[in-house]
Amino acid sequence: xxxxxxxxxxxxxxxxxxxxxxxxxxxxxxxxxxxxxxxxxxxxxxxxxxxxxxxxxxxxxxxxxxxxxxxxxxxxxxxxxxxxxxxxxxxxxxxxxxxxxxxxxxxxxxxxxxxxxxxxxxxxxxxxxxxxxxxxxxxxxxxxxxxxxxxxxxxxxxxx
Amino acid sequence: xxxxxxxxxxxxxxxxxxxxxxxxxxxxxxxxxxxxxxxxxxxxxxxxxxxxxxxxxxxxxxxxxxxxxxxxxxxxxxxxxxxxxxxxxxxxxxxxxxxxxxxxxxxxxxxxxxxxxxxxxxxxxxxxxxxxxxxxxxxxxxxxxxxxxxxxxxxxxxxxxxxxxxxxxxxxxxxxxxxxxxxxxxxxxxxxxxxxxxxxxxxxxxxxxxxxxxxxxxxxxxxxxxxxxxxxxxxxxxxxxxxxxxxxxxxxxxxxxxxxxxxxxxxxxxxxxxxxxxxxxxxxxxxxxxxxxxxxxxxxxxxxxxxxxxxxxxxxxxxxxxxxxxxxxxxxxxxxxxxxxxxxxxxxxxxxxxxxxxxxxxxxxxxxxxxxxxxxxxxxxxxxxxxxxxxxxxxxxxxxxxxxxxxxxxxxxxxxxxxxxxxxxxxxxxxxxxxxxxxxxxxxxxxxxxxxxxxxxxxxxxxxxxxxxxxxxxxxxxxxxxxxxxxxxxxxxxxxxxxxxxxxxxxxxxxxxxxxxxxxxxxxxxxxxxxxxxxxxxxxxxxxxxxxxxxxxxxxxxxxxxxxxxxxxxxxxxxxxxxxxxxxxxxxxxxxxxxxxxxxxxxxxxxxxxxxxxxxxxxxxxxxxxxxxxxxxxxxxxxxxxxxxxxxxxxxxxxxxxxxxxxxxxxxxxxxxxxxxxxxxxxxxxxxxxxxxxxxxxxxxxxxxxxxxxxxxxxxxxxxxxxxxxxxxxxxxxxxxxxxxxxxxxxxxxxxxxxxxx
Numbered sequence: 070x071x072x073x074x075x076x077x078x079x080x081x082x083x084x085x086x087x088x089x090x091x092x093x094x095x096x097x098x099x100x101x102x103x104x105x106x107x108x109x110x111x112x113x114x115x116x117x118x119x120x121x122x123x124x125x126x127x128x129x130x131x132x133x134x135x136x137x138x139x140x141x142x143x144x145x146x147x148x149x150x151x152x153x154x155x156x157x158x159x160x161x162x163x164x165x166x167x168x169x170x171x172x173x174x175x176x177x178x179x180x181x182x183x184x185x186x187x188x189x190x191x192x193x194x195x196x197x198x199x200x201x202x203x204x205x206x207x208x209x210x211x212x213x214x215x216x217x218x219x220x221x222x223x224x225x226x227x228x229x
Numbered sequence: 230x231x232x233x234x235x236x237x238x239x240x241x242x243x244x245x246x247x248x249x250x251x252x253x254x255x256x257x258x259x260x261x262x263x264x265x266x267x268x269x270x271x272x273x274x275x276x277x278x279x280x281x282x283x284x285x286x287x288x289x290x291x292x293x294x295x296x297x298x299x300x301x302x303x304x305x306x307x308x309x310x311x312x313x314x315x316x317x318x319x320x321x322x323x324x325x326x327x328x329x330x331x332x333x334x335x336x337x338x339x340x341x342x343x344x345x346x347x348x349x350x351x352x353x354x355x356x357x358x359x360x361x362x363x364x365x366x367x368x369x370x371x372x373x374x375x376x377x378x379x380x381x382x383x384x385x386x387x388x389x390x391x392x393x394x395x396x397x398x399x400x401x402x403x404x405x406x407x408x409x410x411x412x413x414x415x416x417x418x419x420x421x422x423x424x425x426x427x428x429x430x431x432x433x434x435x436x437x438x439x440x441x442x443x444x445x446x447x448x449x450x451x452x453x454x455x456x457x458x459x460x461x462x463x464x465x466x467x468x469x470x471x472x473x474x475x476x477x478x479x480x481x482x483x484x485x486x487x488x489x490x491x492x493x494x495x496x497x498x499x500x501x502x503x504x505x506x507x508x509x510x511x512x513x514x515x516x517x518x519x520x521x522x523x524x525x526x527x528x529x530x531x532x533x534x535x536x537x538x539x540x541x542x543x544x545x546x547x548x549x550x551x552x553x554x555x556x557x558x559x560x561x562x563x564x565x566x567x568x569x570x571x572x573x574x575x576x577x578x579x580x581x582x583x584x585x586x587x588x589x590x591x592x593x594x595x596x597x598x599x600x601x602x603x604x605x606x607x608x609x610x611x612x613x614x615x616x617x618x619x620x621x622x623x624x625x626x627x628x629x630x631x632x633x634x635x636x637x638x639x640x641x642x643x644x645x646x647x648x649x650x651x652x653x654x655x656x657x658x659x660x661x662x663x664x665x666x667x668x669x670x671x672x673x674x675x676x677x678x679x680x681x682x683x684x685x686x687x688x689x690x691x692x693x694x695x696x697x698x699x700x701x702x703x704x705x706x707x708x709x710x711x712x713x714x715x716x717x718x719x720x721x722x723x724x725x726x727x728x729x730x731x732x733x734x735x736x737x738x739x740x741x742x743x744x745x746x747x748x749x750x751x752x753x754x755x756x757x758x759x760x761x762x763x764x765x766x767x768x769x770x771x772x773x774x775x776x777x778x779x780x781x782x783x784x785x786x787x788x789x790x791x792x793x794x795x796x797x798x799x800x801x802x803x804x805x806x807x808x809x810x811x812x813x814x815x816x817x818x819x820x821x822x823x824x825x826x827x828x829x830x831x832x833x834x835x836x837x838x839x840x841x842x843x844x845x846x847x848x849x850x851x852x853x854x855x856x857x858x859x860x861x862x863x864x865x866x867x868x869x870x871x872x873x874x875x876x877x878x879x880x881x882x883x884x885x886x887x888x889x890x891x892x893x894x895x896x897x898x899x900x901x902x903x904x905x906x907x908x909x910x911x912x913x914x915x916x917x918x919x920x921x922x923x924x925x926x927x928x929x930x931x932x933x934x935x936x937x938x939x940x941x942x943x944x945x946x947x948x949x950x951x952x953x954x955x956x957x958x959x960x961x962x963x964x965x966x967x968x969x970x971x972x973x974x975x976x977x978x979x980x981x982x983x984x985x986x987x
Contacts, residue, residue: 084600084601085600135875136857136875137909137910137932138871139904139933140933140936141933141934141936173823177859179869180583181583185730185732192743211773213772
């Protein structure tokens with residue numbers, strides 16, 4: 070894996086969640102020299118304390134019925150988790166534009182055990198989110214992201 | 230009812246500047262805070278006469294130009310005392326992207342009012358018209374009499390409104406036609422003494438596109454929605470739905486959004502069903518509230534008059550026709566970053582031939598989490614629930630009632646390093662039951678009080694190896710990812726515990742790495758001494774990290790027989806589980822496929838198979854196919870057998886004509902469940918998108934509503950661009966049922982403010 074080129078990274082994914090903790094651990098493992106700074110909102114005029122910020126743009130969960138059984142009742146649902154994120158630098162220039170990761174799972178359904186299925190749906194969504202950590206890491210450590218960051222830094226240095 | 234976009238927080242923010250298709254007026258182009266009186270007026274003509282003080286007369290290509298308006302005519306007369314400009318001969322007024330042209334005009338430069346005789350006008354929204362007289366009252370308001378108006382910018386507009394008078398309120402985005410008749414292709418289709426239409430494409434009160442249908446349950450069925458744009462954060466839709474077989478149904482929906490609460494109320498009422506001779510109704514109300522200091526509350530109330538309501542009245546949807554339960558739930562809670570306390574009351578109205586669920590009256594939960602605390606992930610979930618089960622329709626008791634107290638606290642210590650991770654986890658699950666069995670027996674004497682304490686231990690670990698390779702000619706990284714999961718749960722005799730909300734999970738890749746084979750409230754926790762082993766490999770684009778192909782396989786190995794079971798469940802004695810296979814591939818940017826298979830090594834046959842392919846070569850064009858197979862269950866609690874093919878598509882036939890369709894065919898034959906091979910769902914439709922301002926759809930839908938009967942429905946819809954609806958997909962069903970469906974209706978781009986500048 071490629072170490073990230075920034076020393077100070079801010080992450081807006083809430084830290085006291087399984088997903089937020091998993092992402093932070095993965096970044097620390099992949100790039101030990103990168104310090105994850107807290108993401109307190111900036112006061113007006115305050116300079117950001119980070120060189121790059123990983124921003125969670127949106128997370129949405131959809132449940133769609135995909136098939137009916139011969140009795141006309143739902144026999145299968147499709148669960149979709151859509152996570153959109155982007156990476157910006159301290160000047161709010163975009164290093165990685167909005168990128169969407171989608172995970173889909175099918176869930177055989179039985180409407181005689183609705184409450185049990187509700188629990189299963191919640192567990193599945195949690196696992197789907199965990200499975201996104203690796204794909205998120207792949208994306209933000211990919212060569213084109215690192216090159217874009219370095220190009221923006223060179224440009225800023227020249228303009229100075 | 231047509232779905233409305235939820236009033237989002239974005240819309241709630243006041244927007245000062247007008248937004249035109251993503252462009253906003255530059256503030257530098259707007260005379261900010263300038264009094265029109267002090268703006269200089271520039272005059273230009275072939276010949277100009279003036280007494281130097283009171284008036285000026287301009288002749289020959291005369292124009293008067295001010296920063297915010299331009300007047301042109303063959304002859305212009307300017308009276309300085311009254312500030313009135315009079316133009317004759319091909320006079321035109323250009324203001325804010327709106328143009329009014331007529332043989333003569335009068336315009337007061339001071340208050341921006343005026344009159345134009347026999348006007349032709351073109352508005353900023355691409356609407357245009359002719360009238361006998363235009364009365365400009367201010368910069369924001371104009372009234373035209375004896376008018377023909379169209380919002381369609383084509384040379385030969387598809388629709389027009391003829392009215393004795395039209396008031397155009399530019400700032401309120403509203404046009405009001407009095408005694409108006411709406412013509413479509415020269416055919417009058419709607420007449421009304423009062424007809425409103427939007428000037429810009431924004432939320433606006435008015436009629437939404439009506440839907441016409443013929444269905445087996447309701448006969449001729451028409452839905453006429455009227456949308457009330459009450460305020461930026463409130464709106465409502467009222468729907469009149471006359472049906473030939475059932476009578477007139479009234480429907481309403483009200484949505485609200487405030488900084489600390491939001492919600493939706495909806496309901497329908499039909500006073501006297503012609504066929505059943507009684508009233509039919511449905512309601513739902515979702516409400517969310519934040520009280521501050523971490524306190525919150527919400528409720529979700531739903532109800533219908535009878536079990537057949539959705540079968541009889543649902544159109545354009547399978548999701549409601551197949552509804553089995555309607556929940557009534559309420560929550561009150563408090564949370565901060567680490568703790569969440571909640572009390573919930575939940576009950577269910579049963580509207581299908583299924584056993585009633587347990588109601589929770591009430592349930593208290595307290596959840597504490599602390600992630601990444603010195604490397605530890607700590608989680609504690611505690612609940613106290615009072616379960617009550619409604620009696621069956623025959624008044625029979627279906628199960629015990631009682632209280633359950635559970636507490637599950639776990640600590641994990643994930644060690645993550647480049648290329649590998651290992652996560653040991655330990656948890657303690659404590660449960661206490663106080664049960665009123667009502668003499669019901671599961672075999673043996675059931676105790677009123679029972680407790681269970683179980684430690685749950687697991688170790689999850691994985692590695693990632695990678696190498697550079699190529700994939701279909703482009704540079705790629707291939708990974709190899711083994712994963713091992715060990716789970717240990719001691720045995721406790723649980724046969725005397727009641728079952729409230731627990732069932733067997735379906736075996737899958739997700740389930741293979743979970744702590745319990747049961748889900749829901751864990752009334753059973755299976756003993757376990759088992760290892761799950763999986764191997765995955767992926768090909769990723771070297772430049773972007775995009776996943777092109779992923780393949781995985783896995784299996785679970787048991788070192789102990791299953792001893793904990795649900796009532797009637799046959800315990801597992803095998804030492805190996807099914808083989809799991811999964812693959813997803815995005816071979817090109819337009820074609821994606823996925824597959825998941827489950828192979829039973831003991832019976833040498835497939836237990837489950839799912840194959841899906843989706844091809845989206847361009848906008849509004851897609852093709853999907855899927856096959857789902859689930860072997861018939863051999864015991865209780867296993868998923869129902871399934872053997873279904875599904876095909877769906879949206880495909881252009883010509884530049885204007887699109888087809889949509891879906892067929893689900895169940896091959897399953899199972900006399901015990903009354904299942905024979907049949908089409909469970911079919912949709913066929915044609916959509917026509919005219920070159921100019923209108924689109925029409927005909928959609929046929931057929932779906933199973935019980936083992937023997939189906940509902941058939943045909944829908945027809947005409948969508949006139951620039952009038953009424955906000956350009957949303959009026960047939961939400963197509964979006965839900967056809968994967969990758971995109972609306973074909975054309976959008977009319979508005980004219981920029983400076984596009985018509987002269």
